[in-house]
Amino acid sequence: MDELPGSVGTSGSFSLRLGQTLFSSSSLLFMSFGVEFYSYTTFCYLVTVMGLVIPWSFTLALVDGYSVLVKCPIRQPGVLLIIVVGDWILSTLTLAAACSTASVIDLMLQSHAPFCTPKLCSRYRISAILAFLSWFLSLASSLLNLWLLPSL
């Protein structure tokens, strides 16, 4: 069987997973480091979702790294299905969190809220952008693995 670049067990997938881990960790850090995010439901939601994405992506990055090293990619349809569904659920949650955060920041800036100083708001904004990037990579992983699924 041909190897599809980016499907599980390839170096492309390893890069995608590393990117997801990196972007979601940075998003979490920008949101939570020295910032009172817990006053807002939306920001708490983003932090929760990122807390789920980081271990998932990191574990799969380790699996991919191992598969690349031993040159033996995972090809069990059951395992692949779990990965596709997990990726899809997490990417939906990430999209929801990123959109919510972006729209709340937009409203804060629009209404000149006193609780949103320029420095704080730019941090929140960077966090939302990083969450979007994480969503994009997660979606790419999910679609590439879904593409591989019927051929197994």
Next chain:
Amino acid sequence: MDELPGSVGTSGSFSLRLGQTLFSSSSLLFMSFGVEFYSYTTFCYLVTVMGLVIPWSFTLALVDGYSVLVKCPIRQPGVLLIIVVGDWILSTLTLAAACSTASVIDLMLQSHAPFCTPKLCSRYRISAILAFLSWFLSLASSLLNLWLLPSL
């Protein structure tokens, strides 16, 4: 070939499309009828997305109704692919709009914003809930058609 309930050209699909049209129209009406939604980017975005979903779902409802009547469902892979991709893009946009609206309403209620009277805010909230329902049906259509795709 067995007919998958809910795939394009079946009465299940017709019901799903009717539901999507109904929910998205109601969401649009609750948001825009006598309410100054255009002051907020998020609400404008919801209205725009609903304005895209309504004609798409309505057209496909007509196609499904016709297919059911003449008992000749569409089975061209190309057409089905366009429907799956279109549904998927619209469901992503709907999810983004619904989450953004929900989080903005939450922030408005939390900060006791003067521009959010209880009557107005409950309208916005109903609109967001209807958008979520529309997303759910749109996703169901997309997944059922995607399931059918490899068998053509």
